Amino acid sequence: MTNKNYDLLVVGSGIVGLAHAYEAKKRGLSVAIVEQNASCTGASIRNFGFVTVSGQSSRDTWRRAVYSAQVWRELAALAGIKILHQGTWILCQRPEAVEVAQAFLRTPMGADCKYYPQASYLNLESLGFTNTGSLHLENSLGLLYSPHEFRVESKEAIPQLASYLQNEMGVDFYWKTEVLSIEGTSVHTSNNRLNAEKIVMCPGAQLTGIAKPYIEKHDLKLCTLQMLRVKVQDGFVLPGSVMTDNSLARYLGWSELPEAKVLQDRIAKEMPEYIKEGIHLIVVQSADGSLVVGDSHHYGSSEDVFASERIEKLIIELMYRVLNITEHAVVERWTGVYPSTNAYDALIEKVSSTMRVAIVSSGTGASTAFGLAKDNFDEWLG
Structure with a gap:
């Protein structure tokens, strides 16, 4: 001893x-x-390795995220941790999502973020952005871009x-x-x-x-997440981390905005299965080209042990709506878990x-x- x-x-x-x-x-x-x-x-x-700033709840959480992102960057250089890609693209597929994105830009948390309407898509490459063609841009009215995020392989x-x-x-x-x-x-x-x-x-x-x-x-609960790693066609490269309207309706930095209520109501009517399973799409990319995709959210007193094929299909279906992919193969499945309280x-x-x-x-x-x-x-x- x-x-x-x-x-x-x-x-x-x-x-x-x-x-x-x-x-x-x-x-x-x-x-x-x-x-x-x-x-x-x-x-x-068991997560995305997605260090997020934009979308965090205002006040303490957003402030802590700003500080943490700075520390992560410093430690990544010191510890040899590879930063895999940077920036976040949120496809705004509904007019209500566009309203949330533009309202967000008017807040202090929206500093350095940009909104690109559909008419400006042809200019994205000239602005220094690459690989935006990997997104189904025809399915969006605009893109909310945040430069603050980056990804590591957790x-x-x-x-x-x-x-x-x-x-x-x-x-x-x-x-x-x-x-x-x-x-x-x-x-x-x-x-x-x-x-x-x-x-x-x-x-x-x-x-x-x-x-x-x-x-x-x-009175903490456990939130279980269902996640996947998929291989897609060779040469597919994301422009950064990718999210959708569902994230604007869920992440508190956006969903707490008054403009988000109308978006939440519309998504609840159009995508009841996704709301039931707590699904909002996040896609990030690893060094080998594979994509980490998720996720769902189930709350209870213990972690869910078994993954659902139906939830997996819902996540993949949404992935195909957002990404310009022609094929996929699931190479890993797992569940994440974290403590949760409202x-x-x-x-x-x-x-x-x-x-x-x-x-x-x-x-x-x-x-x-x-x-x-x-x-x-x-x-x-x-």
Whole structure:
């Protein structure tokens, strides 16, 4: 049994835990991360790797996303994390979506974003945009473009980030180590006993573990996502991440706008199956040319284990409406999962002067975790 001392101990190696470790090391603290699995296996590697700014809920979430995107870019260069593509294209297929897009541009969050009406499509290449022909432009009235987003391959980027924290920043990792109990500043694990001046639990979707007594009052649910990786015809290249009207009606940075209500009502009438399954299309591209496509949203007290062929067909059908593809083959299927509540996008539970629980409860962990960690430490450590 070892008995080491740290300024900060982080429970959980997902992006929220890694972000807290990074922010703490920047402040000169000694840091350890305790993870019950041999590697990160949760929400942080089962997502799009899509670091989003535009579309995030106004105020804290958007502000955290702006900060987190900056940190991601810095760390990508330092840790050798490849940024696969940049920018987001949202096909506005209904007049109501055009109204939402234009209303968004009038807000502070719309800074540097652009709307391109159908009449300007022939000029996109002269403006420096490439591969817009991969989109079914004839099915859209206009394009909302955001330059703020970019994509990493999560299943590679998260281990690379952990490796950088360990090898370059001196964070100690205790893999395959479960926290059994915490008494004051003493942490009893399945392998050892550790001491820490401060403890941050970042349980992600593990809502029934060591953090349960401190978070059960928040009535968190689990959201299960159905996702795919598909191969399409050779030479197909996306211009960036792609979304549609459904995203404008769902993502809070757009859906909270007054203009979004009419769009939401129309989509509910025209696409009831998609609303029932919580489907809004996101498509991103990997280095090998394959596309990561999703996703659906189911909420409950536990993660859905089995994927639905019907939901998969709905997602693929929408993909064909949006992308100029001629063929596809599904090469991977999986489910993502994250904690969720309608009350807030993230929570910091202040258990005591020495312990806190930090959770992103809106599926925006990859996009906001560094900002959440900074806010937590700014208030806690000064």
